[in-house]
Amino acid sequence: MTKAEADSVDLAQQEARAWLLRLRSGQAGPADAAAFGEWCADHPQTAQLLRETWGSLRTAAAEIAQEERASGRSWAGVARRERAVRTGRRAFVGFAVAAGASWLALRPPMQLWPSLGDMAADYYTGTGEQRRVALSDRVSVEMNTQTRLDVLPTRVAARGVELVDGEAEFDAAAPAAGRVAPLQPVTVVAGKGRMQAQVARFNVRRTGAEVCVTCVSGWLVLDHPVQRSRGDLTLRAGEQVTYDDRHVRPVTRTDAAAVTAWRRGVLVFNGVPLSEVIDEINRYRPGKVVLRNAALGQNRIQAQFPITRLDDVLDMMGRLYGARVMRLPGNIVLLS
Template sequence: MDASHRYDRRTEAHDWLVHLTSGTATYEDGEAFRRWCAASDENALAFVEARALWEALGPAAALRQHGTRGRVRGTARGLHNVRLTRRAFLGGAVAASFAALLMARSDMFSQGSLPDGRGLRTRVGEQKNVVVAPGVSLEMNTDTDISVREHGGIVTGMHLRRGEAVVRIDTTRKDPFVVEVADGRLFSTPGAAFAVRCADDAATVTCLDGQAVLNRDGTNMAVKPSQQVAFDASGIGTAVAVNLDTALAWRNRVLIYDNQPLADVVADINRYRPGRIVITDRALGERRVHARFTLDQMGEVATLIQDAYGAHATNLPGGWVLLS
């Protein structure tokens, strides 16, 4: 690559950084930026260098502020749309971190009414208990979205659209209560209790008491107490034994992580706090960690991670933190 190409790439990266932190960027800008970075490793590297310069000198000294929006839009057209995995998103793709910042401000995370007009929601960081039907109670975790299924004015089930909840079926309930999560349907008997979770296009069912039967693609799988089954677009896993005190520690306002990649830990923590923590160093994101946080520590969790693992933190407006 000749010097002129390197200069153009750096100029584009600087323009992107100015525009994305200007407060005027749209969701479409974020998608265009994601495509620009995903188009080549050189683009992504140029943005990392631009961010480093921004940290060292400050945006006013390092970046040109004039004419940014029109030029940024022009440079992003015609690039291939490369799909990023969740690990790439959290393990080193700076591009995706800023695309996600814009997405968080878009309608896809709005709290408007559900199409059927009946829904239950919790905000980021909020938990609550709800009686959804006679003999059916829910413990809803943070950032959870549930639509209620009715037939003839009677609640017959629910659809977990996003988030996490514990469902308890009273021993006195006679009518069935069907729980939909992702593309699976969960049937249970009176006295059963189970947790369902749906995040990042993957779902899990964890049984606490009684027995639940997961039906997916015409196949039934029984989930017994202290077992968990995970499934996604690639298929359904086998039932595995889990420690309920660890897996469902959020019910006690505690998060426990046992030998998990830091990228996955941060992805989960982001559900409990405003803004977002993004790991921009792949090696840091792949480090296996053992950690325990209380929900009261969410405001300082980025600092705790920084101190524990020697990471460098870049603080952005709105609770966004880049760790490298």
């Protein structure tokens, strides 16, 4: 292939990506569909590649939707939209035009951009983003990826937040020397649990209904409806508790440094199934990694990964387990 031919192919591929973005924008109309048809006629080879890519994306999207339904987090009408997707340019254009902006805003595919719920939160972080928030002169929050925080009304707590989703580390520092005023505890609500601490550092992770609280230093008190008959539960440094709406599991000792390794830009896995490793990678990496081999997902991992090198980690997994790693547009990766 000559340089001119290569440049022509590159230009056509750039135009194809531009068409994909335009047709998925939710603002495309009949004129766009007609123009896209003319472009396909002028670039038959690239158009065929685009259709084949869309076929692979459609397969991945169906698997992602199945995962969402299995976890009880499916969005309205997804089955109808899946049935509407068929091979060929007409179905592709029709699906892209029909995918309205309201649906994409409520449930962004693979979290490619913030949802309306994210933007409505007082504080939020996107995929792979970390953020520090100062709640007062001595209380700060380090927010991990895909995290939402809402400030509690003063009638609920004078100084407090609700962890709506995600993970955050709270640091209530010791008062300055010479301070005589009484300390106001920081309050953190996550699910049915309510935590209070005066001087402590603790990590809270909420995934769906399950919440995991780890005390890094100092101590904190957990109030939960299930626990009230036995009194409040106190966590001290190196202790961890997990709860949901109906259960509070026994307090255990844990490696707090491993829990908070994300603060150092590292993910630590100690005998964790590969399927859970993939779930964790999807929290930090834009796009979506789809595990298509259930047996592969049962392998247990003992490793530490830099958050900035997650694509290299996927390639390493492919070599380690003889798995096929297929990369698609939109940062979608099929692991099988």
